Amino acid sequence: MKIILDFDDTIFNTHRLMHSISAIFKKAGFTEEEFFGAYQECKKIVGDFDPKTIIELLNKAKPFDKTKAEKEIDLILGDLEDFIYPDFFDFVKDFQKKDLILLSFATTDTQKIKIDNSGITEFFGNIIITSRDKAEDVKPILEKYKSEKCFFIDDKTMQVDNIKNKLPEIITMKIKRPQGIDITTESRLTDYTIESLDEAKNIINKLIK
Numbered sequence: 001m002k003i004i005l006d007f008d009d010t011i012f013n014t015h016r017l018m019h020s021i022s023a024i025f026k027k028a029g030f031t032e033e034e035f036f037g038a039y040q041e042c043k044k045i046v047g048d049f050d051p052k053t054i055i056e057l058l059n060k061a062k063p064f065d066k067t068k069a070e071k072e073i074d075l076i077l078g079d080l081e082d083f084i085y086p087d088f089f090d091f092v093k094d095f096q097k098k099d100l101i102l103l104s105f106a107t108t109d110t111q112k113i114k115i116d117n118s119g120i121t122e123f124f125g126n127i128i129i130t131s132r133d134k135a136e137d138v139k140p141i142l143e144k145y146k147s148e149k150c151f152f153i154d155d156k157t158m159q160v161d162n163i164k165n166k167l168p169e170i171i172t173m174k175i176k177r178p179q180g181i182d183i184t185t186e187s188r189l190t191d192y193t194i195e196s197l198d199e200a201k202n203i204i205n206k207l208i209k
């Protein structure tokens with residue numbers, strides 16, 4: 001058996017992290033709207049969360065103490081264990097490290113920092129950070145473990161439907177975290193829609209019996 005897990009909004013509370021980062025800019029004189037506007041703009045430019053780009057965008061609009069903000073962001077990013085959803089730690093107790101694969105989409109170096117500093121790397125047999133279609137990374141895993149059940153858990157409908165469409169033999173779960181970014185779109189193709197990793201654990205344990 002292999003379980004492929006997404007990072008943001010699946011095991012990591014991204015919403016909470018972005019609000020912690022937003023608070024740094026609030027102290028520097030920016031409103032939440034200004035910060036989240038720059039965050040969206042940053043995603044358009046570099047594809048992902050990147051503190052340096054956000055700082056530059058906000059500084060262009062209204063110059064501020066960039067070094068101070070940088071330091072405060074580094075401090076938050078330096079220890080992110082608190083941002084992992086607690087049910088993840090229960091989830092991993094039921095499975096072997098060799099069966100757990102983290103598959104995270106990223107276009108910036110910040111993602112590796114987030115993963116490394118969230119204290120979860122020890123629970124995974126394999127950690128993949130990819131900037132291509134996730135199906136490209138899932139396919140070789142399915143081929144290698146052909147005779148075993150494989151599971152794919154992700155919060156994004158687009159990701160879940162894409163994987164299920166291209167690789168129908170995988171068992172998919174769309175996870176809807178209450179604060180997740182993609183909770184309003186329904187997956188047409190997913191095998192299961194869940195709200196926690198406790199639910200995922202129960203489903204997997206039933207299916208592998």
Ligand SMILES: [Mg+2]
Nearest residue numbers: 006008009155
């Ligand atoms: Mg995600």
